[in-house]
Amino acid sequence: MKRMLSATLLLTLASLSQAQKVESIVIGVAVAQTSNTALLGQEQVIGAKFAEKFLNGRGGINGTPFKLVFQDTGGDEAGAINAFQNLITKDRVLGIVGPTLSQQAFASDPIAERAKVPVLGPSNTAKGIPQIGNFIARVSAPVAVVAPNAVRQALKLDPGIKSVAVLYAQNDAFSTSETGTFQETAKAQGLNVATVQKFQTTDTDFTTQVTAVLNAKVELVIISGLAADGGNLVKQLRQLGYKGLIIGGNGLNTSNMFPVCQKLCDGVIIAQAYSPAQPSAANQVFVKEYTAQYKKAPPQFAAQAYAGVQVMVEALRAIDRKKKLSTWELGDLREELNKQILSGKYNTPLGPISFDKEGEVQQKEFYVAQIKMKDAKTGSFVYLK
Template sequence: MTKGNDGARRAKKLVLRPLALVPLVAMAVAAGLAPGVAQSQGDTIKIGVPVPLSGSSANAGQDIVNGAKLAAAKINAAGGVLGKQIELVPEDDACDAQTAVQAAQKLVDAGVVAVAGGYCSSAALPELTAFHRAGIPYVLDASTNPQLTEMGWDNVFRTIGRDDEQGPFAAGFMKNFLHAKKVAVIDDNTTYSKGLAQNTVSALKSQGVDVVYANSITPGQMDYSPTLTRVNSLSPDVIYYTGYFAEGGLMVKEARQLGYKATFMGGDANNDPTLFKTAGPAAEGMIITTAPLAQFLSTAHGYVDDYTKTYGQGPGPYSVYEYDAVGVTAKAIADAKSTNPAAIVAALHKITDYKGVTGSIGFNPKGDRSRAVYVTVIVKNDEFVPYQSLSASGKWVAMK
């Protein structure tokens, strides 16, 4: 989940403190609508899709837009909502906070009644602030930093899990499936990566696992061998890297070159096929913790087929969560029998069992998905292959 410049490129889940956002949202507030005022006045119902469409994350952003288009096409083919067609309004936020403010304001000015999207949390937070001021619901498909739904605002929802769920999941996998005694955790010093690392380290320690190394690298470097030499000398059973795939691919490659033989793992920012290009054969056997990919979901086979047929390639990791974000938003508009954003927000809060492609979707009082899931995948022959999941009874089971 990379950004166009060093700050934004690695900030898919980077979150700024709310007070620091005041200068960023000032112009959005100045031109914003009062809560609940925005209405769809034309022949269509406009749903905004803010994502990176420029910079090094443009492919991820386009993948999300593609998922939104498939959802809108299906809804419109079935007659639309409230007698109107869904009109998507994509907007480039470049995974950059300042650009995101401008993108959010453009969407407000365009008359969107709801927003479904988000990739980098560094962009999603200022967007959320602007949409909150305008009373517009924001359904996130990929921005996973906990703070987004810890603001106490009622207009934010999420079709994917949170990083403070992924950390304990990863720790449990290392402890109870890999039977690791010693673990090294490396982050890239961004808020997302450090947050995932800290949650993982805390969970590992609580389970009696020796965390022999927990420190940061500087993203964008061409050589991490000094860090990896130090880590390798500590003989960890597992190295878990919580940053992004650009550095993740290089690190696993260099770790293998230095003779590290044990398990190398990555967080969900490593679930991009570009990892294989960077790491080469060294990626083989790398394990990733992630939300379930579309190709692993029995309920998503049709989606994968439609996506592949339409776009000539398989879906990326988050387009299916965007597909459901658009779908659940349309469901809320239909339930509300209104395009008034306040009514849509209220309807979203009442949804408990939307039958999404990624499974049943309902939201807890904070707006988080109430039944979020994480799994592990393993790299085999330059593909992400389903590996292990945690059953309802707490047992690790092989995925098919």
């Protein structure tokens, strides 16, 4: 009896440890493929898929192709948590690129942290994201670094600006973080913050906020929200007669907003953590092949998602050169991948990047673009000097 028990135990242990071996090289992508947040997430799906094709076409992981598994996060915290859990336990991914929103990251990243699975945020720009844990890093530069560029650019376009109205979505962690940076920057530039207006990302009617803005008689409006609400706000500001400059934050940073505000999107200024003109060889080959495939230049969210996958892939290549990935136990490889991500240097479309010890991206170049609408449907982001 005793011998039988121990034989069973041994078998169970053996199959358990076998189950934990790395069978295939799978990276998880958890972004918004449905809900209004998909206006932003859609570009991330494109960027990640492009990375899979591009990097596997260049040898994958030292000759072995890797695979991306997508789990839709939708637009809320529950969706992100569910996607992360599926990727970690069902798909047994080595690491995760995602989620789309900081609001989601604050809910889902702690799950990856507890499971010791490395996460690269492709678009999480709120203050405090890398500090969620040791396994959490991001390729998306924070609002504190990116957003002030838009204010400086607006003052360059119109040095007569004295007074500003600030609006933000109070139910979104990124928007509250970004508006903090915008308000500090405005004050530091000597501007008068005449009114601060709040809204929800689910709002569609902004009459109250727009009326307050018009009464405040400002020359600049700064919006921190997401794409659908942000687009409607821009539209209603113009329809009700606001004529001055508008800065949109990172949540308005997509041509998927064009169907919302149409011609009235024209002129909105948005800071960028990516430019197709960034001259590095890594970016120029990316832009060339992306443009050939999609007939338009890559937008920021696609470039950042690409960079997230690229960092995971290059870190895995480095580990595999020392010890073949197929010989690792899953948990050990996830931990090693996290260490490798944080210690490497990467030539990405965003330019050369690396990470500080908390997982914050170290990136040098930032830009500002202005929306130029050709007609109600088509427009582009024109990069400003």
